[in-house]
Amino acid sequence: MKTFLLRRLTYTTLILLVASLFIFLLYALTPGDFVTSNVKLSDERKAELREIFGLSDPVLERYVNWMKNAIQGDFGYSLQQQKPVLTLFNEYIWNSFLLAIVSTLLTWFIAIVVGVIAAYKQYSWFDTLIVIFVFAAMSIPSFFIGLFFIKLFAVDLKFLPPGGIITTGSDATGLAYVKEVIHHMILPVAVMTLLGVGSLTRYFRSNVLDVIRQDYIRTARAKGLKEHTVLFRHALRNAMLPAITMIGFELPSLFGGSLIIETIFNWPGIGYLFMQSFSVRDYPLLMGFTMLIAILTVIGTFISDLLYRVADPRVKLQ
Structure with a gap:
């Protein structure tokens, strides 16, 4: 175990160093920046700001300085928001986490239950409807x-608010504030769940179909076990093994997979902040966000390896 952790720590460090270099070069070598694209500033003021923020320094020197500060927890200063990048992350990231964790839990719960039932009732009317729904959900763009x-729900039926996290001008506190947030997050959560449940249901359906044809499933049924026990305790556990590798990508997707949804629903999350910064080329914030996604991807992959070991004791961590 110690050897595995040491090796993964070494690999993780090298991967993040290479990723940080590519991320920095991607934005640093892109023509234009927040200062030069700001038409409200004079040429003298632009030159002064570029000197203050080190935008005129050589690229490699800027990268080394950025990495030194990043290791110390300083990912730079947002030129648009006029705040440190980490301060902005702390203000916006929890809204994204709230939206994403609820939709992820709903997505996986629905996908597992529906996928198992669809596989058990293969070629039935239920399975046919699920297959049609899956391909429809996968083919429709998120913004549409x-x-x-x-x-439908906000303009025509007026059941739900069209966007935001609370009603404009609201001063609700306590339980009233919680109810208001839940009311506003229903639509974005529903859309994110609908977009994610299609492909995941198809994945679980295919895995369960492969597993229920195995000999040990026939043996479990021959022992007289109830069908739901066979499906959800024996078949599902083994069908979950390939899906565990997907958990590693769920962690970064909690914050990076809802960029369009947060923008459409005006949800004040980190994805919404990213889209605002992207349009004005606020590169310090963009680099910090992209680096955060890289870190979460590495952490998520590590967690998926550990979970795979828990789910299948035959796997050895070396």
């Missing part, structure tokens, strides 16, 4: 579903 839901 989001705008359609706003038009």
Whole structure:
């Protein structure tokens, strides 16, 4: 175990160093930046700001300085928001986490239950409807579903608010504030769940179909075990093994997979902040966000390896 942890720590460090270099070069070598694209500033002021923020320094020197500060927990200063990048992350990231964790839990719960039932009832009318729904959900763009839901439930039926996290001008506190947030997050959560449940249901359905044809499933049924026990205790556990590798990508997707949804619903999350910064080329914030996604990807992969070992004791961590 110690050898595995030491090796993974070494690999992780090298991967993040290479990723940080590519991320920095991607933004540093892109023509233009927040200062030069700001038409409200004079040429003298632009030159002064570029000197203050080190934008005129050689690229490699800027990268070394950025990495030194990043290791110390300083990912730079947002030129648009006029705040440190980590301060902005702390203000916005929890809103994204709230939205994403609820939709992820719903997505996996629905996908597992529906996928198992669809596999058990293969070629039935239920399975046919699920297959049609899966391909429909995978083919419709997220912005179309989001705008359609706003038009239907917010504009026409007036059941739900069209966007935001609370009502404009609201001073609700305590339980009233919690209810208001839940009311506003129903639409974006529904859209994110709908977009994610299609492909995941198809994945679980295929895995369960492969597993229920195995000999040990026939043996479990021959022992007289109840069908739901066979499906959810024996078949599902083994069908979950390939899906565990996907958990590693769920962690970064909690914050990076809802960029369009947060923008459409005006949800004040980190994805919404990223899209705002992208349009004005606020590179310090963009680099910090992209580096955060890289770190979460590495951590998520490590967690998926550990979970795979828990789910299948035959796997050895060396």
